Amino acid sequence: MSRVTDVIRAANASGRGVLVGYLPAGFPTVDECIEALVALAEGGADIIELGIPYSDPVMDGLVIQRATNTALESGFRVRDVFSIISAVTARVDVPILVMTYWNPVVQYGVERFARDLVDAGGVGLITPDLIPDEAAEWIRVSDALKLDRVFLAAPSSTDTRLRSAVENSRGFVYAVSTMGITGTREDLDSAARDLVARLRAVGAETVCVGVGISSAEHVRSVCDYADGAIVGSLLVTTLENDGPAGVRSIAAELSSGVSSVTP
């Protein structure tokens, strides 16, 4: 039904959570991005979150803003995301979710985007600025094409809104660990644990936690109560400094943290 859900369930069954690794498409170039994504999967990421660079990324901190700006300045086009997915899925067996602000999809055409995503081998979308209330078209199209749909849940969300996020998501629900934007942090907010518990209470079966997760220790503590941990800015910084080889080794280190889920 959902490859992402299957991957999470399989991991859970063998006593671990999943590592979801984020990298921006086309950073630093399309070719090097493909190498980095392959390295990310081979290093140990169970699911890839591939971000579409956008001119006005309000949910992102400086690290990701800089990287996506670089990609845009070197000529990244939205359609490049599909060739990247094709290239990566030809080499590694990993589900790829596309993370995108909503306007690029609106301009591409929601249905056309979804069809091209299916053709490329992508499995769904994570939508940081599209709430279920505004998502009627995307829900219809993704149902028809059996694509995953990851909505966000925040510590500030009411139970009614959490229920809506759970009911409308497929694959997993993205629990935002803290009130804030993406970026590495020293300490993880205890709010994440409460949020995951509240999501479970309204029926969530698969929940991954993101924003601010930047060490194997964080991954370990998150996988203690959630089904997976989402890491972004740390991977972007590593790619910037140490290239795909660095991404491979940091992914291996991070994935050592996923094994604390009690089956």
Next chain:
Amino acid sequence: MSLRTESGPYFGEFGGRFVPESLIKALDELDAAYLAAKDDPIFQAELAELHRSYTGRPSILTEATRFASLAGGARIILKREDLNHTGSHKINNVLGQALIAKRLGKTRLIAETGAGQHGVATATAAALFGMECVVYMGEVDTERQALNVARMNLLGATVVPVTHGSRTLKDAINEAMRDWVTNVDNTHYLLGTVAGPHPFPVMVRDFHSIIGNEAREQLLATEGRLPTAVVACVGGGSNAIGIFHAFLDDDVRLIGYEAAGDGIDTPRHAATLERGRPGVLHGAKTYVLQNEDGQTIESHSISAGLDYPGVGPEHAWLRDSGRAEYLGITDAEAMTGLLQLSRTEGIIPAIETAHALAGALQLAQTMSPDDIILINLSGRGDKDMETAARYFGFLQGNR
């Protein structure tokens, strides 16, 4: 059917709330607090008293006879929002939202600003109410509006220059939204225009609708009639919607003048409603200057306050329905308008406002002396002296 009752979240297909989930609770709380305040006589009395004894409302009407004679057609009457405390219409919305923020128990105000008028107004309200204030301003704008940065500092606000993206108003809004996502517990984002997610477009419009309500009543009292046309400049569109709203159901032409920069057929302009197309920006579906991929295009205008690649969703709706018209005025035309009003009436307008003045002169030429054009004179030009002096070569005794 009245066009004046639209109250969001949508105006036709425009508007909505395209923001991170983290902000939804704050937007819901704001919406509820605003709706309660709207019907609360105590709130309305408090705001009315601030308008009277702090802002200096009602603002007057001034007939610009010598200015109008340059066109030789219609009469031109100015609604003098430039005479408000802090020098522009921005204070109307700021005082309203600051009172709401106080009701919500927020202790910190953040704002974006382009020309600095909204930042100054927000810093003013923060000083008046004893609140902390942080203003985000594109680095480019902190340079071209240095005087307003100094004013905000003097009022006790912290001005944060935004150094990424196009370093103008659009990026200041992004940065303010990031701050809000992070500090939403104690912080109110005092958005300065009729853009953004619901309820901002409706709430900001309502706080500025006092402009048109007063002007309509004043004209009926002094002229015994409505104007032929009501005109204003449009960036995000707050002063325009403020004066348009009272006239939406009247047989009155409504014209918004956008910044055409070097010309709407060049790449350097901010004519969102003429050259943009529907998309999502800063939390709302509206017209956006964007490329094929939906990446926002950097706008250009000599006026920082109009240098914005989006526009309020209600304007997008008024444009598509044909109720209002939107036309471009170039940098050069606006600067001529600024000089002309200064020299015929002794009133120095903001460069933003000068776009409406230049547009009004073009319009007046097509009309007769029986016609009246009402212009929202949205701000005074003191802040623009450096830009104007450089533009006209008044520095170092050049002229």
